Amino acid sequence: MLSNYVPILVLLVIAAAFAIGSVIMGSLVGPKRYNRAKLDAYECGIEPSPEPAGPHRFPVKFYLTAMLFIVFDIEIIFLYPWAVAFGSLGIFGLVEMVLFIATVFVAYAYVWRRGGLEWD
Amino acid sequence: MNAAILVQAAGEFTRTSGGEAATFWVLAPVAVLAALGMVLARSAVHGALLLVVNLFCLAVFYLLQDAPFLGFVQIIVYTGAIMVLFLFVLMLVGVDSADSLVETLRGQRMAAIVLGAGFAGLLVFPIGGVISGTKAAGLAAANNGGNIQAIARLLFTDYVFAFEIVSALLIIAAVGAMILAHRERAGGKITQKEMLRRRFAAGGPVTPVPGPGVYARPQAADVTPALPPASDDPGHPGDSGDSAGGDADSPHPVGAGKGAAR
Amino acid sequence: MSYPSSFGAPAVPPLAAAGDPDLSVFGGDPLWLILLKAVAVFAFLLLMTLFAIVFERKVVARMQQRVGPNRHGPKGWLQSLADGVKLMLKEDIIPVLADRPVFILAPVVSAIPAFLAFSVIPFGPEVSIFGHHTALQLADLPVAVLFVLSASSLGVYGLILSGWASGSTYPLLGSLRSAAQIISYEVAMGLSFVAVFLNSGTLSTSGIVAGQRHWWNVVLVPSFIIYCIAMVGETNRTPFDLPEAEGELVGGFHTEYSSIKFAFFFLAEYINTVTVSAVATTLFLGGWQPPPIPYFSHFDTGWFPVIWFVLKLLAFLFLFIWLRGTLPRLRYDQFMAFGWKVLIPVGLVWLLAVATFKVYRENVTDRTPWLIGFGIAVGILLIITLVDPGARKHAERLEAAERERTRNAPSLDRIPWPPPQPSSKSPSPPYGPGPNRPSSVIVAGGPRQES
Numbered sequence: 135m136l137s138n139y140v141p142i143l144v145l146l147v148i149a150a151a152f153a154i155g156s157v158i159m160g161s162l163v164g165p166k167r168y169n170r171a172k173l174d175a176y177e178c179g180i181e182p183s184p185e186p187a188g189p190h191r192f193p194v195k196f197y198l199t200a201m202l203f204i205v206f207d208i209e210i211i212f213l214y215p216w217a218v219a220f221g222s223l224g225i226f227g228l229v230e231m232v233l234f235i236a237t238v239f240v241a242y243a244y245v246w247r248r249g250g251l252e253w254d
Numbered sequence: 255m256n257a258a259i260l261v262q263a264a265g266e267f268t269r270t271s272g273g274e275a276a277t278f279w280v281l282a283p284v285a286v287l288a289a290l291g292m293v294l295a296r297s298a299v300h301g302a303l304l305l306v307v308n309l310f311c312l313a314v315f316y317l318l319q320d321a322p323f324l325g326f327v328q329i330i331v332y333t334g335a336i337m338v339l340f341l342f343v344l345m346l347v348g349v350d351s352a353d354s355l356v357e358t359l360r361g362q363r364m365a366a367i368v369l370g371a372g373f374a375g376l377l378v379f380p381i382g383g384v385i386s387g388t389k390a391a392g393l394a395a396a397n398n399g400g401n402i403q404a405i406a407r408l409l410f411t412d413y414v415f416a417f418e419i420v421s422a423l424l425i426i427a428a429v430g431a432m433i434l435a436h437r438e439r440a441g442g443k444i445t446q447k448e449m450l451r452r453r454f455a456a457g458g459p460v461t462p463v464p465g466p467g468v469y470a471r472p473q474a475a476d477v478t479p480a481l482p483p484a485s486d487d488p489g490h491p492g493d494s495g496d497s498a499g500g501d502a503d504s505p506h507p508v509g510a511g512k513g514a515a516r
Numbered sequence: 517m518s519y520p521s522s523f524g525a526p527a528v529p530p531l532a533a534a535g536d537p538d539l540s541v542f543g544g545d546p547l548w549l550i551l552l553k554a555v556a557v558f559a560f561l562l563l564m565t566l567f568a569i570v571f572e573r574k575v576v577a578r579m580q581q582r583v584g585p586n587r588h589g590p591k592g593w594l595q596s597l598a599d600g601v602k603l604m605l606k607e608d609i610i611p612v613l614a615d616r617p618v619f620i621l622a623p624v625v626s627a628i629p630a631f632l633a634f635s636v637i638p639f640g641p642e643v644s645i646f647g648h649h650t651a652l653q654l655a656d657l658p659v660a661v662l663f664v665l666s667a668s669s670l671g672v673y674g675l676i677l678s679g680w681a682s683g684s685t686y687p688l689l690g691s692l693r694s695a696a697q698i699i700s701y702e703v704a705m706g707l708s709f710v711a712v713f714l715n716s717g718t719l720s721t722s723g724i725v726a727g728q729r730h731w732w733n734v735v736l737v738p739s740f741i742i743y744c745i746a747m748v749g750e751t752n753r754t755p756f757d758l759p760e761a762e763g764e765l766v767g768g769f770h771t772e773y774s775s776i777k778f779a780f781f782f783l784a785e786y787i788n789t790v791t792v793s794a795v796a797t798t799l800f801l802g803g804w805q806p807p808p809i810p811y812f813s814h815f816d817t818g819w820f821p822v823i824w825f826v827l828k829l830l831a832f833l834f835l836f837i838w839l840r841g842t843l844p845r846l847r848y849d850q851f852m853a854f855g856w857k858v859l860i861p862v863g864l865v866w867l868l869a870v871a872t873f874k875v876y877r878e879n880v881t882d883r884t885p886w887l888i889g890f891g892i893a894v895g896i897l898l899i900i901t902l903v904d905p906g907a908r909k910h911a912e913r914l915e916a917a918e919r920e921r922t923r924n925a926p927s928l929d930r931i932p933w934p935p936p937q938p939s940s941k942s943p944s945p946p947y948g949p950g951p952n953r954p955s956s957v958i959v960a961g962g963p964r965q966e967s
Contacts, residue, residue: 334669
């Protein structure tokens with residue numbers, strides 16, 4: 135069983151060696167010409183804003199998206215073993231999954247209804 | 255007590271191959287160090303990253319113990335979804351390396367250490383008590399017919415009630431997130447047409463004001479651009495819209511026509 | 517185990533899998549063979565990236581009636597290699613405000629999972645390499661598709677970390693956007709797989725390909741379409757390339773990156789494109805199986821299948837480029853609304869439909885009443901869709917709202933033009949040609965003289 139992971143590990147080592155090696159090479163090979171403007175944050179030529187995120191930070195919207203993603207991710211994780219074993223679960227499996235999806239759908243419908251899926 | 259179980263387990267399965275042991279001994283210190291680093295890191299994002307490392311090591315441990323489904327679900331759900339949520343939240347509240355390290359709640363560090371130790375004890379002793387009395391069924395029985403099939407068989411027959419409860423938990427998560435993060439908008443969504451109307455009706459400069467260091471004060475196409483006069487201050491022409499009074503600060507020549515009309 | 521151990525064996529009934537496919541052919545390779553295959557996969561991905569970049573530039577150029585790169589190498593095919601070498605030799609800039617360790621780590625983190633995801637993609641059936649019998653696939657797991665998904669979920673970290681570590685506004689915005697985009701479309705992608713698993717009864721990629729011997733899973737059309745849309749969203753490519761929307765965000769998460777680190781983001785993006793194409797090929801288009809055309813379908817042993825696989829992969833790559841050459845970029849709110857409000861419900865309904873159909877096919881012997889009932893239900897739905905009772909009411913409401921808004925809103929005629937100036941004194945131009953310049957002689961009277 136574990137021997138199935140060995141090739142993946144080998145590829146991981148090759149990819150990591152390539153990536154890290156190239157990054158090190160790149161920092162060694164390239165020229166180094168100091169210039170203050172170069173080291174500033176790039177904001178299309180105007181003076182960079184002192185704080186990356188600005189005074190208002192971020193729309194809290196992203197939090198909602200991530201939370202919804204977790205909800206659906208967990209639902210999908212349950213769907214996979216169900217789909218694989220569906221042949222032996224039969225009608226019972228279908229009914230319980232319909233119940234599960236319907237319940238999660240309630241949450242989805244609530245969020246949609248309250249405008250949680252709108253971006254502006 | 256535990257050593258006896260380990261010996262028994264090793265005797266029963268003789269599956270703790272060299273590779274498995276080696277992986278464990280390499281990754282276990284990494285996991286512990288990452289966990290410690292997570293608590294001690296000064297920057298919140300570094301802490302979150304170390305937590306990702308820790309969760310990843312746990313996933314590899316699951317793989318080592320012939321639970322591939324659990325291992326990859328650990329990566330997908332914990333490192334892929336939950337930690338992304340953490341990072342989002344860290345960015346939402348703002349991440350400065352200058353985050354304040356002053357305790358706002360007095361004595362919370364002591365309380366955290368005590369509670370953490372208590373929780374660890376709570377975890378270790380009941381689990382130790384449980385596994386010392388029972389006999390392991392063995393991986394062959396547990397993974398009969400394939401890892402995923404075995405999980406599905408258990409989850410969708412014996413534990414179907416718990417499985418349905420999970421959906422209720424998910425509802426609570428979604429509703430809680432809505433309550434925390436969603437702000438109801440009064441009225442409908444403003445269309446772009448409407449926004450344009452409002453912008454024009456409000457008066458003042460219609461286009462964005464120029465950035466600092468730009469000399470073109472009026473931004474209309476009907477005004478010929480002019481060089482800054484030598485006498486005028488060349489410093490901040492960007493505030494042409496809201497500078498009150500003064501001939502020198504009223505750059506719109508078209509204003510003359512309007513003034514004469516009134 | 518119900519699957520025969522060899523891939524060339526007669527087809528397995530796709531609906532009757534009761535256990536994991538036999539993966540014993542994997543994991544038995546000697547070390548030199550594993551090394552050989554790993555290097556081959558690695559080289560394949562690098563070559564595909566180099567190829568895809570030039571291919572994309574050439575095809576897009578043709579679509580835009582240009583010539584495209586034609587200087588470096590024969591007919592310009594070495595252009596991307598030259599670009600790579602040049603990037604390597606460029607100055608490596610790390611901004612002052614950047615978080616150095618994370619800034620350096622981010623491109624590495626985004627590149628490694630991209631490589632790894634390809635290790636479970638089957639290139640072909642079992643062949644003989646130097647007298648050794650082995651499958652043309654680096655590794656297979658009973659949960660191979662989950663492995664691909666977890667690799668893509670680790671790749672998200674590269675984006676988030678690069679944006680955060682840059683210490684700059686545009687990258688931060690871009691990375692947050694791209695992370696939100698990727699996780700949104702990952703849901704749709706995950707849902708589209710479920711119908712495939714229902715059909716094949718396994719998560720192992722070689723098992724899924726073996727199950728498609730007679731019928732490619734592309735017959736699950738809605739799943740295939742959802743996956744195709746989601747894969748474009750996953751890889752941040754046009755029309756979903758909002759994270760790097762040049763007009764708004766300069767370059768998105770990699771704005772501050774230069775030199776080889778920038779090249780690694782580029783590399784990761786193209787490898788991800790190749791990987792999602794390969795996953796689409798494997799799950800929906802039969803992987804290395806030859807097209808079900810009488811003459812061709814004999815070429816399914818030995819090294820021939822690699823040709824089919826690569827051809828299908830190239831077809832998907834061309835699809836990506838075609839989309840880029842054709843479609844403009846979506847607006848962010850439209851894009852997110854499409855992912856959450858269209859793809860996810862459609863995916864859920866479709867997978868339940870597939871499951872219901874499967875149960876129906878297995879459990880119902882007398883089908884006539886069910887078929888009649890199904891027909892009546894579909895008919896009612898169709899009639900409802902065609903008549904659409906709520907539509908008129910909805911349209912009237914929309915119209916009323918729009919009229920209300922127009923009445924309340926200041927009309928264009930009442931908009932003061934030129935915009936009122938806050939200045940109170942007599943407004944004479946401070947500089948310029950003087951009072952008799954043409955633009956100042958707007959006639960008083962009409963509220964609006966110009967267009």
